[in-house]
Amino acid sequence: RxxxxxxxxxxxxxxxxxxxxxxxxxxxxxxxxSVETSFSRLLRCILSATSSLDICVFAFSNMDLYRAVLALHNRGVIIRVLADKDYTAIPGSQIWSLRYSGICVRCGVGSVYMHHKFAVVDHRLLITGSLNWTLTAVQSNMENVLITEEPELVQPFIKEFHRLWECSDPA
Amino acid sequence: RxxxxxxxxxxxxxxxxxxxxxxxxxxxxxxxxSVETSFSRLLRCILSATSSLDICVFAFSNMDLYRAVLALHNRGVIIRVLADKDYTAIPGSQIWSLRYSGICVRCGVGSVYMHHKFAVVDHRLLITGSLNWTLTAVQSNMENVLITEEPELVQPFIKEFHRLWECSDPA
Ligand SMILES: [Zn+2]
Ligand SMILES: [Zn+2]
Structure with a gap:
């Protein structure tokens, strides 16, 4: 199923x-x-990665999400993070910590917002929605996250991640 | 299918x-x-509504999306719009024009952001993603919109819309 x-x-x-x-x-x-929450389910879903995790998020400052990504990296999961260029400079942004930890991070080029909030686990499971990877989004805002393995929905995101990754700034 | x-x-x-x-x-x-674009496909999808359109968006200023909603309203489609309270006050917001046109609009209560960007057509088709209903989102930003009829994905959004609608401010 x-x-x-x-x-x-x-x-x-x-x-x-x-x-x-x-x-x-x-x-x-x-x-x-012993309480399952939306956030614990999201974390569990991310931590289920066994081979790769591609992340494309406008804002990444949530420390628990950062710990999850770091844990996967330390387990040998291949992580790629694509972030918005302007957002990386904001206080609390974990983008530089990720890079400092040896994780491959690229930033969007040009002046337009990279407004996505999606991730693909093991080239198979899509996590997408309105939720930025911040504490406010998780604890305060009304937000949604959709998780699906439906290939018709996952494949376009994999393709778009590849396209954006190739035209992004590795520096 | x-x-x-x-x-x-x-x-x-x-x-x-x-x-x-x-x-x-x-x-x-x-x-x-005679060019089909992401935006024309989105508009077509919204304009396909025949009985109801429930919209839950943080920002709504795009004039073509406004025209589409107004056209449906004039055709007798039941429209409900749930918007973020703070955003409605921003210049260019079409929230008041919608209400002035006789469309049922409610705003989130409390101080938290209503950060959703989804709509449900005819209680059957879900439109969701990172895209706010603004001109910048459509013409400049890197954004995604996911369209699905999969009941396991659509039903939770219908339920959440109902919940948010009931606890929102009709004033
Ligand atoms: Zn504890
Ligand atoms: Zn023309």
Whole structure:
């Protein structure tokens, strides 16, 4: 069966530590545990990558999403991040930290906004929607994230990522 | 077959007058004709509504999208527009013109952004993505619009629209 799922935000606030460290000792943590939220589902979906993760987002400042991408990178998953040029200069942007960690990051060229908010996991699973990868988007805004494996929807995004990647600035 | 389609922006610039007036006399118009673009496909998709159109967008200033919505309203299609409260005050916003035309418009309550950019045609076809309903989004930005009839994707948006509509400000 083809996976199709929609998540809405703002997400409930809950601990997501167990997704990073299974040994997380929840007694010392004040956030709710054992709660599945829109954000934990999104993180889980990203962390499911086993071979590649292509990310094309206007804004990337969310620390948990950053940790997820870093964890995948450390596991050997091939990560490519395409970001908006202007946004990378904003305080809190994790774009430079990603690059500093050895992750391949490119920025859009020209003066137009790279306004996408999508990612493709293992060339197979599309994550797209209105949600920028920021804390405000996750915790405050009304947002949507659509997750699908439907090839008719995934393939155009793979092709567009390739096109944008090729004409972006590797510097 | 379930309809699934992805459009990318910026759109090529071409005349869309024929979508509004079949008698458009193209000899006097300097834009390219007989060209199908991402924007003309989006307009066509919206104009395909026969019974209802539910719109939930952060920003709505694009005049062609406004004309499309107005044309549907004049045909008797039931339109509901849910917009971000702060954005409605921005110059160029068509939210008040929509209301002035007799279209049912509500604004999000509270201080959080209503950041969605989706519409549902005839409770059956979902249009969603990164694209705000502005001229810049259509003509300049790198954006995506996903169009699908897949019930597993459409139904959650219908449900969320209903929920947001009920808790929004009709004033
Ligand atoms: Zn915890
Ligand atoms: Zn023309």
């Amino acid at each position: 083809t996976r199709n799922e929609v998540l809405f935000f703002p997400s409930e606030v809950a601990c997501v530590e167990h997704l990073f460290s299974p040994s997380h000792y929840s007694s010392f943590c004040s956030f709710p545990h | 379930t309809r699934n389609e992805v459009l990318f922006f910026p759109s090529e610039v071409a005349c869309v007058e024929h979508l509004f007036s079949p008698s458009h006399y193209s000899s006097f118009c300097s834009f390219p004709h």
